[in-house]
Amino acid sequence: MSEEQVARRRHRLFLMVAELGASAQAAIPGLYAWAITVAPAAWSRGAPLLAKMAACIGVLALVTAPFVEGAGKFGAASTTTDVPDDAPPVSLRGGAAKVKAKLAAVKSWTGPQWARIWSVWGFVLSSAIVWALAPSALSSARLDGVRGALGMVGWALFAFASAGPALRPNPDAAGRIVAGTPLKPRSELPRGDGAYVTVGVVAALLMQGVGWAVSSPERAVLVRLVTIVCGIAVIGGATSIALARHQTRVAASRKMKFRRSLPWFVILLMVGAVGAVLALGR
């Protein structure tokens, strides 16, 4: 792929980000509020599976709302929620006519309107279901005060972002950009280094899945501390061996090799001996 194609793809990505509507902008505080107030309740001890499923539906509503919005009409007019001119008049009378008018009004909803309904009602109702199914998670004994206040801020931001129109980029901003030579990185990331770091990060993340069912709080904190330290060590080790591939390797003398490897051989022997003793002791 040529540099021009890469630049064009990036440009398109930036345009897509700039075209994000109100539901996409509301999704960020919504996810924050969900992580602070809904997820801990859904995954608290004793919460039923239905609460977890409802919590997942809430996230789904937030994440998929921008796609629902994108499925409607695009452009500057798509950010408004006004009923289009071709919608039927409200002055229609009679039961059937009213139903027909309502159906016609629903049919005339634009993408942003559908996205707003899906985002707001999907998220709010699923959160209410979670709280109803796990009411003890919101008790003052289990809910931290600071976390509760932060959750309120998150919900307020979600409500504000959902109710207000989408923020548009400043049209004058483009005029303030001074054209110049494109910035170039000082050095390119060598091939293969990313794979080393990725493997290290994945191993460290997998390690974080260990020990979440420990009943004793002290031991639970110790397990978390140990897994975090071990994860950092693994990432550091993976990065070190990735960087060492690019250094010039000079053959070491026999004496140096012996001096370097001796302590590790001794430790390995000790570890092996301890393992054998442990195995025999069972």
Next chain:
Amino acid sequence: MQLLDILAAGLVLGAAVAFAFGATALARANDIEAIYFLVVGVVALRAGVQIVRPGASA
């Protein structure tokens, strides 16, 4: 990729597995086993990093 790189990567992966075993043992309140696996992990990680240090190539 040299043989030393493969060996170092294997040692680091082995260290990660040992750390995971150590954390699991710690969660089960099996402290001796946890310390054993954590020490194995530290040694394997250190060995993996040392083996590819400049001047260490055979």
